[in-house]
Amino acid sequence: MSYAASSEVCLSRILESIDFTGLTKKDTALFTRRLNAHFPSLFEKYTYIYGHQYDCYFHLQKLIEALRDGLQARKPALKRLDTESLKDPLWYRDESQVGMACYVDLMGPKVKDLQSKIPYFKAIGITYLHLMPLYASPEGDSDGGYAVSDYRKVNPVLGTVSELATLASALRKEGIKLVLDFVFNHTSDEHRWAQAALAGDVQYQNFYYLFDDRQEPDQYEQTLREIFPQVRRGSFTYNEHMEKWVWTTFNSFQWDLNYSNPEVFNAITSEMLFLANIGCTALRLDALAFIWKEMGTNCENQDKAHLLIQAFNTCLQIVAPSVVFKSEAIVHPDEVVKYIDKNECQLSYNPLLMALLWNSLATRKTRLLTRSMQKSFSISQDCAWVNYVRCHDDIGWTFDDAVAQELGINAFDHRMFLNQFYTGRFEGSFADGVPFAENPSNGDCRVCGSLASLCGLESALKNNNQQEIDDAIKRMLLLYGITFSIGGIPLLYSSDEIAKLNDYSYRTDDIKKHDDRWVNRIAVSPQDIAVVLGTVAPVTAQQYASIRVFDGLKKMLETRKRFAVFGRATTTVINAQNHHCFVFVRENDNNETLIVLCNFSEHTQSVNCDVLSSFATLPYRDLLSEQHFSRLPSSLTLSPFEQKWLHSAYS
Numbered sequence: 001m002s003y004a005a006s007s008e009v010c011l012s013r014i015l016e017s018i019d020f021t022g023l024t025k026k027d028t029a030l031f032t033r034r035l036n037a038h039f040p041s042l043f044e045k046y047t048y049i050y051g052h053q054y055d056c057y058f059h060l061q062k063l064i065e066a067l068r069d070g071l072q073a074r075k076p077a078l079k080r081l082d083t084e085s086l087k088d089p090l091w092y093r094d095e096s097q098v099g100m101a102c103y104v105d106l107m108g109p110k111v112k113d114l115q116s117k118i119p120y121f122k123a124i125g126i127t128y129l130h131l132m133p134l135y136a137s138p139e140g141d142s143d144g145g146y147a148v149s150d151y152r153k154v155n156p157v158l159g160t161v162s163e164l165a166t167l168a169s170a171l172r173k174e175g176i177k178l179v180l181d182f183v184f185n186h187t188s189d190e191h192r193w194a195q196a197a198l199a200g201d202v203q204y205q206n207f208y209y210l211f212d213d214r215q216e217p218d219q220y221e222q223t224l225r226e227i228f229p230q231v232r233r234g235s236f237t238y239n240e241h242m243e244k245w246v247w248t249t250f251n252s253f254q255w256d257l258n259y260s261n262p263e264v265f266n267a268i269t270s271e272m273l274f275l276a277n278i279g280c281t282a283l284r285l286d287a288l289a290f291i292w293k294e295m296g297t298n299c300e301n302q303d304k305a306h307l308l309i310q311a312f313n314t315c316l317q318i319v320a321p322s323v324v325f326k327s328e329a330i331v332h333p334d335e336v337v338k339y340i341d342k343n344e345c346q347l348s349y350n351p352l353l354m355a356l357l358w359n360s361l362a363t364r365k366t367r368l369l370t371r372s373m374q375k376s377f378s379i380s381q382d383c384a385w386v387n388y389v390r391c392h393d394d395i396g397w398t399f400d401d402a403v404a405q406e407l408g409i410n411a412f413d414h415r416m417f418l419n420q421f422y423t424g425r426f427e428g429s430f431a432d433g434v435p436f437a438e439n440p441s442n443g444d445c446r447v448c449g450s451l452a453s454l455c456g457l458e459s460a461l462k463n464n465n466q467q468e469i470d471d472a473i474k475r476m477l478l479l480y481g482i483t484f485s486i487g488g489i490p491l492l493y494s495s496d497e498i499a500k501l502n503d504y505s506y507r508t509d510d511i512k513k514h515d516d517r518w519v520n521r522i523a524v525s526p527q528d529i530a531v532v533l534g535t536v537a538p539v540t541a542q543q544y545a546s547i548r549v550f551d552g553l554k555k556m557l558e559t560r561k562r563f564a565v566f567g568r569a570t571t572t573v574i575n576a577q578n579h580h581c582f583v584f585v586r587e588n589d590n591n592e593t594l595i596v597l598c599n600f601s602e603h604t605q606s607v608n609c610d611v612l613s614s615f616a617t618l619p620y621r622d623l624l625s626e627q628h629f630s631r632l633p634s635s636l637t638l639s640p641f642e643q644k645w646l647h648s649a650y651s
Contacts, residue, residue, distance in 0.1 A: 007043040011035065014061050022072050030079075031071050034318045035064070041343075042318075045311040049304055050262040059262035063315075066266055070273030070319040077169070078279060078320065085322035092324065092347055092384045092489055095567030098557055099128035099179070101391060102494030103145075104158045106523040111159030115170050120529050122174060124497055124550065125557040128489060129171060130179035130284065132392055134158050138190050138253060140511045144392060144521065146181075146286060147188035147254045151271040161278065168279030177281035179326065184268050184312075185287040186254040193267070194255050198241055207264050208255045209247035209293065211236070216295075217245050223298050229439045249290050259291055259308055269315050276320040282347060284326045285309065288339065301335045310344050326386060330393075333376045333400050342382035350385040350488065351398050352376055357479050358395060358454070360600045362421045362431075366582040367407050372399060373573040373584070377486075381568075385488030389479045390454075390496055394436040394446040394517055395422070415444070422447040422454055430456030430472070432502060436516045450520045451476055452499040452545075461501075461541055471602060473499070473545060474641035477552045478598060481643045484560050485596050486584060487571040492553070495522040498532050499549040501542070559623050563647060565592040574612065580605045581638065585615065593618060593648035599638035606635045620646040 015035070020028045046063070050056045074082075091097070100121065108114050111134070121129060133145030136153040145155070154161050168178045187194055196204035211217055217236040224235050227250055236245045237252040247256040257264050275283060292305040309325070316323050327345035329336045333352045340348045356369040379385065397418055401411040420426040422433040423445075433449035452458065455475040460468030476499060483490040506518035530536035531543050532550040560566045569588035576583040580601040586594040593615060599605045609616060609632045620629040623645040638644065 003044050007040040010043060011039045014064050027071060038314050038317050042311055042314040045307045049307055059266060063266045066270045067315055067318050074277050082322045093568045095564055096561050097127050097489045098125045099130060099489050099491040100126045100494055101130040101491060103132045104134050107494055111163045111167055114167055118174050123533060124554050127175055128177045133181045138188050143251050146183055148183045149188045149190040152274050165278050178279060179282040180275050180280045181286055182272055182283040183286045185290045186256045189253045189255055206261050207258055209258050211245040223296060228437055273319055276323045282324045282326050284328055286328055288327060289329050289331050301331055313343055330396055330398060340379050340383045346383050347386050350387050354388055355397050355399060361475055362418055364601045365579045366600055367579050369582055370573055372403050377571060386491050387483035387488045388491040389483060390451045390493045392521055394448045396446045419445050419447060432458040434516045434519045448516045448519050450500055450502050450522060451496040453502040457499055457545060458501045473548050476549055478641050478643055480553055481556055482598060484556050485645060495524050497550055497553055498528050498546040564588055565594045576607050577611055578605055578607055581607050595646040597638060598643045599641060602640045604639055606637045608635050618648045623647050
């Protein structure tokens with residue numbers, strides 16, 4: 001029997017046996033209609049992964065019951081939002097969308113306090129607020145909240161689920177979408193599932209990867225990479241209480257979930273729907289590359305990982321179709337794009353763009369950036385990049401070695417240079433960064449630091465050098481200007497918008513000092529906000545720099561929102577024939593054109609407009625300087641770190 005025929009028979013039997021008494025007649029009809037539309041896809045993926053297990057169809061029915069319960073718990077306002085979202089399913093490609101990511105305690109400091117920050121978010125133009133993990137987690141080290149002890153509880157230090165739902169509603173009324181983390185590769189060892197496993201419950205021991213001896217872990221280890229070698233070696237932790245080895249990819253207190261068990265998929269789906277029903281519009285899929293384990297592989301980016309995510313997505317389409325997925329895949333560029341699809345992750349972080357913007361800033365050269373974007377920037381028109389410059393995490397140099405080799409760049413040596421440059425170990429570097437996860441075996445590391453410190457503001461302020469301060473600010477605006485204009489949702493990382501410097505206080509905190517990422521997890525104080533909003537006068541050089549960065553970003557975002565070409569348009573990356581400059585063109589269906597030219601050098605550069613010959617006859621206005629051109633000149637001059645946004649002045 002074909003998948004389609006089997007699916008039809010299976011759904012018919014499930015619908016005959018499922019209890020709908022908890023749903024209204026209207027919701028029963030809605031649920032049945034969506035099931036009929038999406039069950040074939042769900043059935044195909046679920047049975048492909050779990051069909052060899054004798055109780056697969058039992059678990060499939062339990063999954064449908066979990067979806068029914070999710071719809072029953074969904075508030076009327078969110079159901080209306082689901083209906084409305086179908087009218088504009090590609091909202092994330094709109095020029096009006098601008099994101100910000102922040103930790104609740106570093107901005108609030110509590111969930112309820114964030115409501116008072118809504119005017120600040122609106123002042124800079126935020127329409128999408130991503131709250132970093134705020135769930136119940138172990139006291140002390142919790143990997144920045146990514147060790148979840150209870151998906152249905154907010155960390156008591158931050159507030160309550162009720163307050164989070166109230167915040168979601170308040171944000172929605174002000175045109176700001178809430179984004180939450182979906183941490184689904186692992187739980188903390190304090191989660192009730194892990195606690196039951198510790199108590200000897202075999203059902204819950206099967207929720208995780210547990211081994212009686214080192215035989216299988218040693219076999220797996222032969223092909224696994226170490227994620228945090230500075231914390232511990234290997235990917236397994238011995239638990240003395242159970243006398244078993246536990247798979248712990250990241251930290252010893254983060255237990256990897258066993259997705260070869262359908263009970264795990266069903267249980268996590270219920271947690272996912274709970275988060276969706278709080279009122280978020282997007283879920284960031286944390287560590288999604290690691291969710292499927294396969295002996296003899298690196299256990300990253302496996303085919304069944306994609307199928308699992310697609311199945312999760314299908315569950316959302318049945319219960320909460322207004323919610324989209326955002327991929328967090330910090331892996332090889334060719335693997336990143338495999339997660340991007342309307343049926344998998346509609347949004348994706350763009351780690352390649354992020355890393356290569358920093359690369360170009362250090363080298364003053366754009367060859368690797370240009371060639372890589374020509375190869376990897378284009379994605380489905382049903383999806384969108386989330387373009388960022390900094391985040392809560394480190395910077396890893398995830399460029400494509402093959403592209404580097406094509407350009408004559410030794411990838412290993414180049415990564416070592418970038419690490420040396422951004423940790424201030426390279427002579428002449430302007431950056432004040434901190435090495436992270438330095439591997440004692442090979443000297444490899446990644447880089448941490450705030451936008452401002454990595455761009456040179458920290459050292460410039462120490463030197464009291466106005467030229468260096470000016471250059472640092474130009475670097476910050478250049479990097480963000482590209483993310484604002486290249487296509488996708490630009491994502492500000494909280495504290496970047498006011499040019500906060502590295503926070504080294506973590507080094508005296510016993511809980512944080514082993515994790516250098518805390519250097520760029522920086523609080524934004526009411527005083528900081530008051531200064532940039534003009535209600536308190538600046539008195540320090542740092543505050544004056546904060547105002548300049550805030551105002552510069554705000555101006556560019558206001559400009560972005562006025563022109564449709566920043567939204568649903570195609571992007572073509574151009575060879576500038578000047579390796580200090582980066583050039584791309586955006587075009588939409590309304591014959592609107594935007595040419596963006598960027599100078600990554602501290603020296604004046606020019607771009608020969610022959611490279612833009614097909615656009616030369618149009619009149620242009622630089623949206624940043626208001627300079628007008630009746631047509632493109634033979635060449636365009638860019639001052640140090642300058643960018644131009646040349647818009648076709650057809651109206």
